[in-house]
Amino acid sequence: MTRPEFERARSTEAKRIREAAILEAATRLAGEHGVRAVTLTAIAAAVGMHKSAMLRYFETREEIFLRLSGNGWVEWSQDVRGRLADEGAASGEARISAVASTLADSLVARPLFCDLLAHTPLSLERGVSFAAVRSFKVRALAEAESVGAALCRSLPLTPWQAGNVVATATAMAGALWQMAASGTELRRFYEDTPELAHALVDVGPRLTDILTALLHGYCADTAA
Numbered sequence: 449m450t451r452p453e454f455e456r457a458r459s460t461e462a463k464r465i466r467e468a469a470i471l472e473a474a475t476r477l478a479g480e481h482g483v484r485a486v487t488l489t490a491i492a493a494a495v496g497m498h499k500s501a502m503l504r505y506f507e508t509r510e511e512i513f514l515r516l517s518g519n520g521w522v523e524w525s526q527d528v529r530g531r532l533a534d535e536g537a538a539s540g541e542a543r544i545s546a547v548a549s550t551l552a553d554s555l556v557a558r559p560l561f562c563d564l565l566a567h568t569p570l571s572l573e574r575g576v577s578f579a580a581v582r583s584f585k586v587r588a589l590a591e592a593e594s595v596g597a598a599l600c601r602s603l604p605l606t607p608w609q610a611g612n613v614v615a616t617a618t619a620m621a622g623a624l625w626q627m628a629a630s631g632t633e634l635r636r637f638y639e640d641t642p643e644l645a646h647a648l649v650d651v652g653p654r655l656t657d658i659l660t661a662l663l664h665g666y667c668a669d670t671a672a
Contacts, residue, residue, distance in 0.1 A: 469495045471519075474512045475560060483513055483563045484630070510575030518587045519567050525591035527552045529598045531582050544667060547602050548659040551613070555621040556652045559630065565622030571574040592618075599636035603663060613666070617659055624651045 473494035477486045488509040492499040506512045531550045535543075555562055564572070573581050596610035605613070628649040629635040638647045 463505065470502060470505055470512060471516060475516060478513070478516075478560055479561065480559060483560075483567050487512075488512075495666055507577065507580070508575050510572045510581075511577075511580050513564060513567065514572045514580060514584050515578055515665070516560070517572060518563040518584045520558060520564055521588040521591040524554060525595050526555075526563055528595055530556050530600045531656060532602050535602070541607070541664075543603060544663045545660055547599065548656050548663055551617045551659050552652055552655040555655065561624070562621045562651070568622075573648075589665075593627035603667055605663075606670070609666045609670075613659065613662060616662055620655055620658055624649055624654055629663045 468563060470491060474486060474491050475492060477490055482507060486496070488502070489499050490511065491509065492502045495502070508513070528550060531554060531667050532547065535546055535550065568584075573584070592611070592614045593616050599605055599610040599613055629638070630651075635648075638644045
């Protein structure tokens with residue numbers, strides 16, 4: 449069934465509704481095909497708009513996905529801070545393991561965010577205006593700082609160390625997600641080719657192991 453054409457938004461609320469529809473369509477398409485494969489034309493078709501009309505709301509496809517990346521930072525930050533606050537009173541090695549698992553699990557639970565984490569510095573930030581980059585960066589950095597503060601309350605970390613943990617967790621989540629190629633023909637090829645078994649990446653356990661080692665080292669430095 450053909451979607452109805454959107455009329456041009458003539459109020460702030462109508463514009464917000466149009467933008468929400470565009471973001472929802474981009475989210476769905478990226479979930480089905482991956483961020484790399486989604487075009488501006490496909491997003492426009494999904495919401496029943498001409499591509500030229502959609503440019504009234506977003507300048508480029510990169511701006512759409514950068515907005516989604518910013519939303520992802522907010523949602524992930526809220527989730528991980530809530531999980532850290534709800535954790536029990538474990539200490540030492542058990543506490544380090546719990547925090548590492550919390551960070552890894554909260555990221556793996558967000559496939560689109562992991563996909564966006566890789567594309568953001570490579571293409572999304574380079575395909576928008578400086579104003580859009582600034583808006584995204586201010587938002588993302590504030591959420592990263594909030595997660596870092598929560599880590600400092602959970603473990604004996606300095607703010608600088610906690611910031612490095614957040615940076616490592618998100619950067620590695622993005623990179624490992626691309627390497628894992630989840631849900632793609634490439635992933636199925638790896639799985640069906642015995643000599644390429646080493647190419648298979650299980651993001652959760654790999655990320656947990658990396659973060660556990662990093663946290664263990666930082667906590668040992670602080671205790672020394």
